[in-house]
Amino acid sequence: xxxxxxxxxxxxxxxxxxxxxxxxxxxxxxxxxxxxxxxxxxxxxxxxxxxxxxxxxxxxxxxxxxxxxxxxxxxxxxxxxxxxxxxxxxxxxxxxxxxxxxxxxxxxxxxxxxxxxxxxxxxxxxxxxxxxxxxxxxxxxxx
Amino acid sequence: xxxxxxxxxxxxxxxxxxxxxxxxxxxxxxxxxxxxxxxxxxxxxxxxxxxxxxxxxxxxxxxxxxxxxxxxxxxxxxxxxxxxxxxxxxxxxxxxxxxxxxxxxxxxxxxxxxxxxxxxxxxxxxxxxxxxxxxxxxxxxxxxxxxxxxxxxxxxxxxxxxxxxxxxxxxxxxxxxxxxxxxxxxxxxxxxxxxxxxxxxxxxxxxxxxxxxxxxxxxxxxxxxxxxxxxxxxxxxxxxxxxxxxxxxxxxxxxxxxxxxxxxxxxxxxxxxxxxxxxxxxxxxxxxxxxxxxxxxxxxxxxx
Amino acid sequence: xxxxxxxxxxxxxxxxxxxxxxxxxxxxxxxxxxxxxxxxxxxxxxxxxxxxxxxxxxxxxxxxxxxxxxxxxxxxxxxxxxxxxxxxxxxxxxxxxxxxxxxxxxxxxxxxxxxxxxxxx
Numbered sequence: 315x316x317x318x319x320x321x322x323x324x325x326x327x328x329x330x331x332x333x334x335x336x337x338x339x340x341x342x343x344x345x346x347x348x349x350x351x352x353x354x355x356x357x358x359x360x361x362x363x364x365x366x367x368x369x370x371x372x373x374x375x376x377x378x379x380x381x382x383x384x385x386x387x388x389x390x391x392x393x394x395x396x397x398x399x400x401x402x403x404x405x406x407x408x409x410x411x412x413x414x415x416x417x418x419x420x421x422x423x424x425x426x427x428x429x430x431x432x433x434x435x436x437x438x439x440x441x442x443x444x445x446x447x448x449x450x451x452x453x454x455x456x457x
Numbered sequence: 458x459x460x461x462x463x464x465x466x467x468x469x470x471x472x473x474x475x476x477x478x479x480x481x482x483x484x485x486x487x488x489x490x491x492x493x494x495x496x497x498x499x500x501x502x503x504x505x506x507x508x509x510x511x512x513x514x515x516x517x518x519x520x521x522x523x524x525x526x527x528x529x530x531x532x533x534x535x536x537x538x539x540x541x542x543x544x545x546x547x548x549x550x551x552x553x554x555x556x557x558x559x560x561x562x563x564x565x566x567x568x569x570x571x572x573x574x575x576x577x578x579x580x581x582x583x584x585x586x587x588x589x590x591x592x593x594x595x596x597x598x599x600x601x602x603x604x605x606x607x608x609x610x611x612x613x614x615x616x617x618x619x620x621x622x623x624x625x626x627x628x629x630x631x632x633x634x635x636x637x638x639x640x641x642x643x644x645x646x647x648x649x650x651x652x653x654x655x656x657x658x659x660x661x662x663x664x665x666x667x668x669x670x671x672x673x674x675x676x677x678x679x680x681x682x683x684x685x686x687x688x689x690x691x692x693x694x695x696x697x698x699x700x701x702x703x704x705x706x707x708x709x710x711x712x713x714x715x716x717x718x719x720x721x722x723x724x725x726x727x728x729x730x731x732x733x734x735x736x737x738x739x740x741x742x743x744x745x746x747x748x749x750x751x752x753x754x755x756x757x758x759x760x761x
Numbered sequence: 762x763x764x765x766x767x768x769x770x771x772x773x774x775x776x777x778x779x780x781x782x783x784x785x786x787x788x789x790x791x792x793x794x795x796x797x798x799x800x801x802x803x804x805x806x807x808x809x810x811x812x813x814x815x816x817x818x819x820x821x822x823x824x825x826x827x828x829x830x831x832x833x834x835x836x837x838x839x840x841x842x843x844x845x846x847x848x849x850x851x852x853x854x855x856x857x858x859x860x861x862x863x864x865x866x867x868x869x870x871x872x873x874x875x876x877x878x879x880x881x882x
Contacts (some may be wrong), residue, residue, distance in 0.1 A: 318531070318615040318616055318617050318623055319529050319531070319539060319615065319616040320615055320616075332589035332590060334730065334731065334734055335730070336728065336729040336730030336731060336734070336743075337679065337729050337730075337731055339729075340679070340727050340728075340729045344842060347835070347838050347839075347842075348839070348842075350831075350835060351835030351836070351838065351839060354831055354832065354835060354867070355863075355867060358828075358867055358870055358871045358874065361871075361874050361878075362870065362874050364808065364811065364874050364877050364878050365873070365874060365877050367808045368877045368878075368880075381808045383807075383808040383811065384806070384807045384808045384809075387803070387806045388804065388806070388807075391803055391804035391806075392804070400798075400803065404794065404798070407790060407794060411787050411790060411791060414783050414786075414787060415787060417728065417783075418780060418783060418784065420728050420743075420747065421728075421747060421750070421751075421780055422751075423744065423747050423748060423751070426741065426743060426744050426747075429728075429730055430730075447798070450798060450799060450802070451798065453802060453804070454802075454804060455804070680845050683845055683846040683847045684844065684845055684846070684847045685847060686849070718772060718773050719772065720772045720844070722772065723772075724772030724773065724775070724776045725772075725844070725845060727845065750776065753773050754773055754776070754777050757773050757774070
C-alpha cells in the first residue's frame with residue numbers, strides 16, 4: 315500500500331449546496347467578522363481627521379471652508395455609495411450580533427437542539443432590521 | 458495488499474444474542490416517559506413507523522437502483538485516475554447502501570472494495586460519503602435517497618482503494634485522549650466487589666458511550682480538515698465519556714481536561730454542528746465538546 | 762500521540778475572553794449604531810458635536826473600552842480563523858506578532874484620537 319489518493323478539500327466549497335444550518339452560520343459569522351475588523355481600521359483612520367481639525371486645519375466642502383473632521387465625514391456622507399455601504403455595514407453588524415448571541419447560548423449549552431432555528435431567526439431578523447433602517451440611512455442623499 | 462476479507466454471506470452469526478436488546482417494552486419499572494431513555498425509545502419507535510409508511514408509499518419493488526461508486530486503485534493501470542462506476546442493482550424492500558454495494562461487488566465487479574463487517578451499525582466499518590453526506594452504509598435505506606446514489610469514500614482522509622480510506626490519523630487522535638478507564642485508587646482486592654456507577658451518572662455518559670469509531674464526524678468536520686492536529690469530535694467525545702464518569706478520581710479528570718484543553722483540543726470546535734448531524738449513533742457531539750470547554754474554564758478559574 | 766498535547770494551555774483564556782468581550786460588544790455596538798445613526802444621523806456629525814459627546818468621562822471611557830475590546834475580539838478572531846485553517850510553526854508566530862502589533866497600533870491611534878476629540882491632548 316505504497317500509494318494513496320488525496321482528494322483534497324473536497325466538499326469544503328464545491329459542495330456548498332449540501333451545507334447545513336450550522337455550517338452556513340459559521341461561514342456568515344466568519345465573513346461578517348472579517349468585514350467588521352476591516353471596517354474598524356477604516357473607521358479609526360477616518361476619525362483621525364479629528365487630529366487635523368483640532369490643529370485648526372480646514373477643507374473645502376460645497377464651496378465653504380469647514381474644519382477637517384466635519385468636512386471629511388459630511389463629504390463622505392454626501393456620497394450615495396457610502397450610504398449603501400453603511401446599510402451593508404449595518405446588516406453585517408446586526409447579523410454578527412444576533413448570531414453572536416446564538417453562539418453565546420450554544421457556549422452556555424442552552425437550546426442546542428434549536429441551533430438551526432435560531433440561525434434562521436437571526437437571518438430573518440437581520441433582514442427585517444436592515445430593510446427597516448434603509449429610510450433612516452438614506453435620508454437626505456441624492457443619487 | 459489486502460482486499461476484501463470475508464464473504465458476507467458466509468460470515469454467519471455465532472452469538473445467539475437476541476436482536477434489538479435496546480428495545481425495552483413499555484411496561485417496566487421505570488416510570489412513564491419521563492426518563493431520557495424512554496423518550497429516546499419513543500422517538501425511535503415513531504421514526505420506525507414513519508419510515509415504514511414511507512417505504513410502503515414509494516414502493517421501489519421490482520425496480521433497480523442506480524448507484525455511482527467512486528473507484529480508485531493505485532495498482533491497476535486503468536484505475537489510477539479516480540472515476541465513478543455505475544451499477545444498477547435490483548431493489549429489494551429494506552435495502553441499505555451497504556446491501557447495494559455488496560450486490561454490486563458480488564454480481565458485477567469483484568474488485569469493488571469497501572470495509573464492512575457486522576451490518577448492524579455496531580462495528581463502524583462502513584461509513585461512506587453518500588449523496589454528499591457522511592452516512593453509515595448499513596444504516597442508510599436506499600429508498601430514502603435520491604438517485605443516482607453517489608457513494609464515495611469519506612472526505613478528508615486519504616483514499617487507499619475504492620471506498621477504503623486510511624483511518625490511521627483518526628485512530629491516533631482517538632488514542633491521544635487515553636480512551637480507557639483509569640483509576641489510581643482502585644479498591645483493595647480484598648474488598649473488591651464492583652465499581653458501581655449511579656444511574657444518573659450512567660445516563661449522563663450514555664450517549665457518549667455509543668461511539669463506534671466510524672469516523673463520520675471527523676470526516677464531516679471542517680476544522681479537522683484544515684487543522685490536522687485538532688483532536689476532532691470523536692476523540693473529544695471519548696474524553697468526555699471518561700472525564701464525566703464519576704468512578705474516576707478528580708485527579709484523573711483533571712488530567713483528561715488537560716489533554717482536551719490543549720490549543721488543538723476543544724477550543725478549535727467552532728460549533729458548526731456538522732459532526733452532530735452526521736453521527737449515525739445520534740451522539741450530541743457538539744454538546745459534549747461545549748460542556749468540556751466549560752469544565753476546562755471552570756477548572757482554570759479555580760486555580761486563579 | 763499524547764506527547765503532542767503536553768504543553769501549556771493557550772486556548773482556554775483566549776476562548777473565555779473572546780466570549781466576555783462578545784457579551785460586552787453586543788451591547789455597546791448596538792448602542793453605538795443607535796446613537797450615531799438614529800439619534801444623531803451620521804450625515805449630521807460635526808466636530809463640535811463629537812467634542813461635546815467625548816467630553817463626558819463616561820462616554821469617553823466607554824468608547825475607549827469599546828475600542829480595546831473590539832480590537833481584541835477582532836484580532837483574536839482573525840488569529841483563530843487562521844489557526845483553524847492549520848496555520849502553524851514559524852508562520853503562526855509571525856502572523857501572531859503582526860496581528861498583535863496591528864492591534865496595539867490601532868488601540869494607540871484610536872485612544873489618541875479620542876483624547877483629541879475630548880480636548881485632553
